[in-house]
Amino acid sequence: MFGFASAFDGGLLREFRRLEQEMDEMLGQRSWPAGVRLASRGTYPPMNVGLTPENVEIYLFAAGLDPAQLEISVEKNLLTVAGERKVPEQKGATWYRQERFDGAFRRVISLPDDVDPERVTAKYRDGVLQITAGRRQTARARQIQIQ
Template sequence: MFNRFTPVENSLFEEFKRLEQEMDDLFGRWPWPIGIRSASRGSFPAVNVGATPDELDVYLFTPGVDPKTLDISIQQNVLSVSGERKSARKENANYYRQERFDGEFRRAITLPEDVDPDKVEARCENGILHIKAQRREAAKPRQIEVK
């Protein structure tokens, strides 16, 4: 078939490819995770946040974490969750690959301003920490009747 690119365009693409390779060599390749199941370092536990007009639901996926060791607090609309996940290791074993996170962690999530810090509940079941925060009554939408 016909080549759509002229020799000048081909050399230009080759130059861009060479430049990309030099940048990868200089700065390293892909500092972010690759793949749908990958998570960047420091992002344990995984978090889902959902909201309704009445409440905010935060789910933290904490398998292998003792719920009694979790520290949960709210200060100036920032929800902080910290704890530690420990894993059993054999002293004489050489680990060639270790994908499971262990150690201390801390996650901070900025909450909407209308969340009432006095109406927050936390429950942990099957490695899922569910934090439910109610919105302030004054911030909830209300219907005004016309007379």
């Protein structure tokens, strides 16, 4: 149930994360993978990417979206997610804090080369957009039998 937490929270990973954090602080950012069209950390919505032998799983943490207003497209190996989140105006109210993202956003994600653009699906649940991109069979690691 907490697979996500354990996948990203394991003991060894924690050490990696510490290292990573130090690198982040040193370099200011870290990108997945580097490319000119790709925005760095701090862009809305934040995302996590995980790999399985069959799929690339992308999680975008974007609460309060209308899935009908989301635009998801794949061109070559670039996945683009665009949308808008409007924080409703409050007439005559006094604002104390406005930390939540308000406005239009666009995130471009570079997918590994083995992704099949025909097999990209997305679902939105509890404020998390999960995009699953299928990988081509040929790219999967094959066990070689010793004769």
